[in-house]
Amino acid sequence: MLITRPSHCKRILKSLVGHFDQGHIGPVKPTTVYDAGSVQEAFRFMQQGLHIGKLVISLRGPDGSLKINTELVTSIRKLKLDESASYLLAGGLGGLGRSVARYLVEHGARHIVFLSRSAGSGPDDQEFVVELESLGCKVQLVQGSVNNRDDVVRAVSASQNLKGILQASMVLRDENFAQMKIEDWRTTIQPKVEGTWNLHHATLEAKIDLDFFICFSSMSGTTGLAGQSNYACANTFLDAFAQYRQSLGLPATSIDLGAVRDAGYVARDEALLKRMKVTGSKGVTELEVLEAVSMSILSKPVIKPEPAKNTEEAEFVDQSNLVLGLLSEIPLSSAESRALWKNDRRMAVYHNSSTDASDGSGSGGDVLKAFLSNAKKDASVLKANESVQLLAVEIGRKLFSFLLKSEDELDTSVSLSSLGLDSLVGVEMRSWWRQTFGFDITVLEMLGMGTLEGLGKHASQGMLKLIDSESG
CATH class of the missing domain: 1.10.1200.10 (ACP-like)
Structure with a gap:
């Protein structure tokens, strides 16, 4: 209209200005004013569709001050890895290990070394290597066992400027303890116990200053699991090892994982996923694992603790251990709950955090x-x-x-x-x-x-x- 009928637009604008000067035109009323710090409440109120007039967000007060909380907030540290460093993954060519490797590359890693018995011989290993290389990362596959000290030394030597280790070795030999053979016990124990010691000593002997040493442990080492006494023992060692390294003033974290339902071994086992659903286990997501890895890497520098004068009264705080997966789809107070740790006194907080579902007063x-x-x-x-x-x-x-x-x-x-x-x-x-x-x-x-x-x-x-x- 402005192009085709400019004179008409002019008359309309003059008329509007005249009505405005005479006070016939004003803002829409009533006006509900929210401070800038209450934007969420304003949108919630608007969503109800019950308001009349306008909702206004006020940024400043009469004195010109901002109507928002200007207190300093600690910014979230973002993971940024050293592009000139190497990172060693022991047993990291499985589904979950690959997710972690991608995560490291996405956050700056440009040289990753994998130590695995089957390194390079897996059906998808080469495709995975090409994928990481396409992201600008140099990849080295070292075929060997973490149980073998010489293989570990070789992998550490191949990792120039080594700054981080992720110990993800795992072998399962599930069996009732009474029927378990010594070979099954050793096969499960060795990668996590001997393998972790080998990685620890190899880096100490090479005088390597690590930024992080992450052990992928399991909830079985904390809460136990039927048929996995060997696996539980191995993971309990990893938790203790992380405490030991920190007592030396060296970085170490043990991440106790529940069943990761969308990546790795559990995601490929339909029978296990069904058992999880029956027991009400919520499981852990791949994203939660990656966030735990990031948290472990970004954790504050280790300060060697002073020995307590009275060990009986000293408070124990384990800052080297993260536990993921202590959630149940079914309230622990429900008779339907089959969580293995529901009667563990250490987990009492999970009972206290929910209302008893068995009575009518439940939420x-x-x-x-x-x-x-x-x-x-x-x-x-x-x-x-x-x-x-x-x-x-x-x-x-x-x-x-x-x-x-x-x-x-x-x-x-x-x-x-x-x-x-x-x-x-x-x-x-x-x-x-x-x-x-x-x-x-x-x-x-x-x-x-x-x-x-x-x-x-x-x-x-x-x-x-x-x-x-x-x-x-």
């Missing part, structure tokens, strides 16, 4: 978890109308928690739009839905269900299909 989250646990045992409960209503209420509770609304207003028959569900909240609800019910739903599908009762029915039908496919 909505525990009620839903208990229901889902029962549904996995007996899928027929999902067909009951009462189950659909329970699911509708629990979905509504989660929706209201996102909307910061009181559950007193919850009505499963009211339309979702009236309750405040929109595309923004739908994204958050979708993420929770996938994690809770085990199958996906799009935001459009969610909005199209109409009411919470519709969502409850969809959840029930979806879980029935999921359980049928898994049992088939």
